[in-house]
Amino acid sequence: MPPASTLPTALAVMGNELALAWSDGTEQFISLRALREACPCAVCEGEPDVMGNKVILKKQLTDESFLLKKYEFVGGYGIQFFWGDGHSSGIYSYRYLRGFSNE
Numbered sequence: 700m701p702p703a704s705t706l707p708t709a710l711a712v713m714g715n716e717l718a719l720a721w722s723d724g725t726e727q728f729i730s731l732r733a734l735r736e737a738c739p740c741a742v743c744e745g746e747p748d749v750m751g752n753k754v755i756l757k758k759q760l761t762d763e764s765f766l767l768k769k770y771e772f773v774g775g776y777g778i779q780f781f782w783g784d785g786h787s788s789g790i791y792s793y794r795y796l797r798g799f800s801n802e
């Protein structure tokens with residue numbers, strides 16, 4: 700687990716990837732498509748219903764859904780991404796991003 704002090708020092712969209720540089724000197728490339736599909740917000744992630752079953756409301760994703768319009772740092776622990784289809788409720792913690800793979 701990376702130390703909590705590892706912070707993103709640079710962030711840029713390059714083609715269909717997000718390039719992230721971290722304060723420990725590592726670089727990371729994340730496909731925007733994979734990033735959006737892994738949106739951690741309650742709508743995308745699904746919430747347990749009263750029976751404890753996970754309900755996932757799969758929204759129709761379009762090409763717009765994978766366009767990264769802008770981003771904002773949130774509370775020193777994560778990044779909020781604003782997507783082309785207007786979706787922006789997912790906050791990706793630094794730790795989540797660090798452990799992200801494009802699978």
Ligand SMILES: [Zn+2]
Pocket residue numbers: 738739740741742743744786788789
């Ligand atoms: Zn979401």
